[in-house]
Amino acid sequence: MYEKKIPKNFTCGMAVLMEIIGGKWKSYLIYLINNGVRRPAELQRAVPSASRRVLDLQLRELEFHGIIRRVIYPEMPPKVEYYLTSFGESMLPVVAAMENWGIRYMETFKQLMENKQLAMGTAPEVELKKTATLSRRKAVAKAV
């Protein structure tokens, strides 16, 4: 793990959670391991777009953080399996909530990315409030 130069705070839960599953593939690894994809090579085949190295590193970090547990079989050729710890399992509802929210807005999101325009179906109420502060001063326009 890279030695950080800027210390992190971890004063809010978000920072803690992000430190643990913020990596590019970590949540997916948790998902896969929980669904029975246990061996390193299997995981690599399951996520071919990730390099073998990063998966290894992120598995190490997940293990270091107590999310997964590595079981080493002293065989030849080598065999390794990963399992969620009970601590790791405690994270499943959160991961699921994140995943579900994402799925729900995936299509909308993709369209947004293509259009490169803000066009969320649910979102954009745009209105200009005119408050007391406006009349209190000279109200110079500086629109965007």
Add this chain to the structure above:
Amino acid sequence: MYEKKIPKNFTCGMAVLMEIIGGKWKSYLIYLINNGVRRPAELQRAVPSASRRVLDLQLRELEFHGIIRRVIYPEMPPKVEYYLTSFGESMLPVVAAMENWGIRYMETFKQLMENKQLAMGTAPEVELKKTATLSRRKAVAKAV
């Protein structure tokens, strides 16, 4: 926003959600705005460890993704306020779940970081399974 060279997939919800709130301060910004901290300068004072620039950039991205809405008051000195859109509000439960999970394991996590040792209170069941595959071969040791 930075033009990426490696295209992202967004085939799973996690990737979508991460694209939206993965930024270092984004979830905190959502939290603050939802709690009435609306003006840019207020937000900067609320997160002094973040540079003004990044907060600006991440606010832009949140706006672009339809999570927040920027209300510009044509006054002088300039006045701007951010509000969650209804789309942004749909994210609150997820953010809360993440935050809560993190808070719950914050202390354990901090100790882990200090010790630089895997010592999760709940976690480490370590056991070595011996399966058929072991006897099937010569079982050479390659322990760690």
Add this chain to the structure above:
DNA sequence: GGACATACGGAAAAAATTATCCGTATCCGA
């Protein structure tokens, strides 16, 4: 006029993360 407030943005440096490429070792099967 000078110091402060408001809000914004470009450019480049620094930091952090991820990718690529090299290597180790053993065993199995053709």
Add this chain to the structure above:
DNA sequence: TCGGATACGGATAATTTTTTCCGTATGTCC
């Protein structure tokens, strides 16, 4: 003996994100 499977790790490059430092503009208060 050669090619593939298993698993792992170092070193460096590339990419992405964040920080730092510079600038713009206008208005108020002393």
